[in-house]
Amino acid sequence: MTIKSQVNFSNLDQIARKLRKRLVKTSSSAKIPHLGSCLSCLDLLVYLYWEELSINPKDPANPDRDRFLLSKGHGAPVLFQVLAERGYYSINRLEDFGKPGSVFHEHPPKPGYIPGVEAATGSLGHGLPMALGMALAARILDKSYRCYAILGDGECNEGSIWEAAMLASGIKLSDLTVIIDFNKWQATGRSREIMTLDPLASKWESFGWHVQEINGHDFYQIKHALNNARDEKNKPSAIVANTIKGKGVSFMEDNNNWHYKTPNEQELNSAIKELEVSQ
Numbered sequence: 145m146t147i148k149s150q151v152n153f154s155n156l157d158q159i160a161r162k163l164r165k166r167l168v169k170t171s172s173s174a175k176i177p178h179l180g181s182c183l184s185c186l187d188l189l190v191y192l193y194w195e196e197l198s199i200n201p202k203d204p205a206n207p208d209r210d211r212f213l214l215s216k217g218h219g220a221p222v223l224f225q226v227l228a229e230r231g232y233y234s235i236n237r238l239e240d241f242g243k244p245g246s247v248f249h250e251h252p253p254k255p256g257y258i259p260g261v262e263a264a265t266g267s268l269g270h271g272l273p274m275a276l277g278m279a280l281a282a283r284i285l286d287k288s289y290r291c292y293a294i295l296g297d298g299e300c301n302e303g304s305i306w307e308a309a310m311l312a313s314g315i316k317l318s319d320l321t322v323i324i325d326f327n328k329w330q331a332t333g334r335s336r337e338i339m340t341l342d343p344l345a346s347k348w349e350s351f352g353w354h355v356q357e358i359n360g361h362d363f364y365q366i367k368h369a370l371n372n373a374r375d376e377k378n379k380p381s382a383i384v385a386n387t388i389k390g391k392g393v394s395f396m397e398d399n400n401n402w403h404y405k406t407p408n409e410q411e412l413n414s415a416i417k418e419l420e421v422s423q
């Protein structure tokens with residue numbers, strides 16, 4: 145059922161800039177945190193939704209669709225923006241983002257509330273096990289869809305990630321790809337100082353995964369790595385994507401205050417000005 149978007153590869157940059165602006169604005173108006181976390185994985189989501197996933201936004205429950213889970217569910221605001229821009233629903237639906245009673249909030253809700261949302265995530269460590277289950281279901285049901293999950297590096301402190309990693313390689317689930325948003329921060333500090341995962345790429349390799357390490361803001365490298373992952377037929381794939389938390393706004397980049405902080409009016413104006421100039 146492949147319905148590929150017609151968006152030209154060279155437009156990805158523009159889409160990403162547009163979504164960065166919207167994210168900064170909505171974080172400021174709704175006072176919803178995790179802006180740095182969203183800006184960190186935004187380019188990965190843009191590439192996945194415009195170039196990689198076999199999906200049809202007008203038929204979001206098609207049983208043959210590829211599955212994507214944002215395992216670091218606190219990045220929900222970026223997922224909501226991407227789904228709207230990709231045509232799953234009108235951008236107007238995001239007007240009540242963060243308001244009491246809205247389904248568009250800090251984390252993705254369970255399926256059935258927002259078209260395109262495959263699972264409720266936000267309790268870290270659960271998205272990958274769910275993606276694994278979906279990939280295993282594809283094998284059992286003889287389907288050819290692929291499953292993808294984006295994990296945070298801090299999220300990789302969760303034991304359930306490594307249980308899933310062992311099982312996925314043990315049963316050779318090659319239709320499963322994870323991308324680790326490796327921005328080297330988590331909620332309260334440097335990942336390396338809280339509980340080091342170094343060397344991250346070799347760790348995934350030692351768990352039996354096909355591993356690649358890339359710049360997670362470079363669309364060419366993302367494309368190359370995802371193509372390689374698709375070609376790998378014996379192992380699940382892990383792509384360690386080196387990213388910058390807060391990417392795109394100079395005073396937010398690599399500044400972990402923006403894990404929880406939301407922009408005041410002056411910060412909002414400076415961020416928007418910067419994002420407009422860089423167009």
Ligand SMILES: Cc1ncc(C[n+]2csc(CCOP(=O)(O)OP(=O)(O)O)c2C)c(N)n1
Nearest residue numbers: 181218266267268296297298299329330331
């Ligand atoms: C099980 C669980 N424990 C704690 C939290 C609180 N929490 C929200 S975001 C976060 C940090 C996650 O860090 P990382 O995965 O590296 O994401 P990023 O730095 O990209 O925001 C934590 C600990 C949570 N959501 N779930």
